[in-house]
Each structure stands twice: as C-alpha cells, then as structure tokens.
Amino acid sequence: MTYTYKTSGTCSQQIIIDINEDNTIENVKFIGGCNGNLKGIGALVKGEKIDDVISKLEGITCGFKKTSCPDQLAKALTEIKNS
Numbered sequence: 001m002t003y004t005y006k007t008s009g010t011c012s013q014q015i016i017i018d019i020n021e022d023n024t025i026e027n028v029k030f031i032g033g034c035n036g037n038l039k040g041i042g043a044l045v046k047g048e049k050i051d052d053v054i055s056k057l058e059g060i061t062c063g064f065k066k067t068s069c070p071d072q073l074a075k076a077l078t079e080i081k082n083s
Contacts, residue, residue, distance in 0.1 A: 003080050012069050025045050028045055
C-alpha cells in the first residue's frame with residue numbers, strides 16, 4: 001500500500017511511503033529537503049517494521065526546529081498505524 005504524508009515544519013514537503021501487508025516498510029521517498037540525507041534515511045528504514053522505525057526516529061529535532069524529517073517520518077508512520 002502506498003501512503004502520502006504532507007510534512008510540517010521541515011524542508012521536505014511530502015513523504016511517500018510503501019508498506020507491505022505485514023507492516024514492513026518497502027520504500028520511503030521524501031519530496032524536497034536534503035536529498036542525500038533523506039535517501040539515506042529511506043535506505044536505512046527499508047525492510048524495517050513500522051513500530052521499530054517509530055521508536056528510533058520519534059522526537060528527533062533539526063537545529064532550532066521542534067521537528068525534523070526523521071520525526072515527520074515517525075509521525076507519518078504513526079498515522080498509518082492508527083488508521
């Protein structure tokens with residue numbers, strides 16, 4: 001299943017997430033933001049369970065911001081999990 005999440009408070013504007021039937025992440029693509037870093041995050045979370053990624057990324061901040069692209073990914077995954 002493919003999900004699209006509109007980010008808030010980050011340089012990236014959107015996250016596109018593919019999840020398979022056992023709640024494993026197949027692919028993550030960020031639109032906007034720091035291209036190389038966000039490709040790296042996508043590669044690191046590929047094959048991981050939603051709950052594991054949420055627990056690792058939730059609450060990470062970026063500079064003076066109250067959120068970050070990893071935190072926004074955790075928020076997106078939490079939304080997917082709760083839907």
